[in-house]
Amino acid sequence: MAAGHSRRSIQRQLGMTYRTVKLLADAAAPEDLFHGQWQNRRTKLDDFKSHLNERWAEGCTNAWTLWEESKTHGYTGGYGAVRACLQPFRTTQAEPAARPPSAHTVSGWILTHPDTLPENERLKLNSVLASCPELEALTGHVRAFGKILTQLQGDQLPHWIKAVRADDLPSLHAFANGLERDLAAVTAGLTLPWSSGVVEGHANRIKMIKRQMYGRSGFGLLRKRVLLA
Structure with a gap:
């Protein structure tokens, strides 16, 4: 024109x-x-779309399964219409789910003193503990034992063991049983200011020298290396 x-x-x-x-x-x-005449025309699937949406939200994303379910509710249409109806859901970009922290990461948070734990990690730990009462109880016992250990409060050890036994924490019960087998020595180690750390350090140094010689030397050579080191 x-x-x-x-x-x-x-x-x-x-x-x-x-x-x-x-x-x-x-x-x-x-x-x-x-x-025109084909716009907004009702189809056989219109009455079943709400059911499809609900089932998709519940996690059922198989078009064939949803078609079979719809037929049991009275749908007489074909499989292709159901598949086409679900296609927009498949192409929609969903927000990626946040990856949960690993067991190693959570253990590190629990073993870190609360005052030195960064704010963001403290919030994440609180979120994890809120969903697991057993882990929350374990965290309380670990921090209480850390206080006994760092502040030399060995007299509190029996009370700590009793509190541990009150909770259903089998792994921690095994640790408490080990402490009770030599309770006097453990209490002394958690109370007195002296330590055998220096002696253990020398023992480790001698073992290292032995490994360097691959077991081919006698006591005389080992003695000279220790004294001359």
């Missing part, structure tokens, strides 16, 4: 109906062409 042809002329040249030519000429945008 921009070239001067009338609608009737275009109709005759293209072999179209006048109604089609008029529809094309009057459309201001491509979207205006998509109107």
Whole structure:
């Protein structure tokens, strides 16, 4: 029409109906062409879309399974319509789920003194403990034992063992049983200011020298290396 042809002329040249030519000429945008008897037409699946949405939200994403379920509710349409209805859900980009912290990470948070634990890690630990009462009880016992250990409060050890036994924590019960087998020595180690750390350090140094010689030297050579080191 921009070239001067009338609608009737275009109709005759293209072999179209006048109604089609008029529809094309009057459309201001491509979207205006998509109107007619097929728009907003009800389908057999309309009454079952709410059921499909609910099942998808519950985690059932298999189109064939949902089609079979819909047939038991009275749906008489084909599988292709159900699959096409579910396709937009598959192409929607879902937010990636936050990765839960590993057991090693959570253990590190529990073994760190609360005053030195960064704020973001403290909040994450609180979130983990809120969902696991057993882990929350374990954290309390670990921190209480840490206080006994660092502040030399060995007299509190029997009370700590009794508190541990009151909770259903089998692994911690085994640790408490080990403490009770030599309770006097453990209490002394958690009370007195002296330590055998220096002696243990020398023992480890001698073992290291022995390993360096691959077991091929006698006591005399080992003695000289220790004294001259």
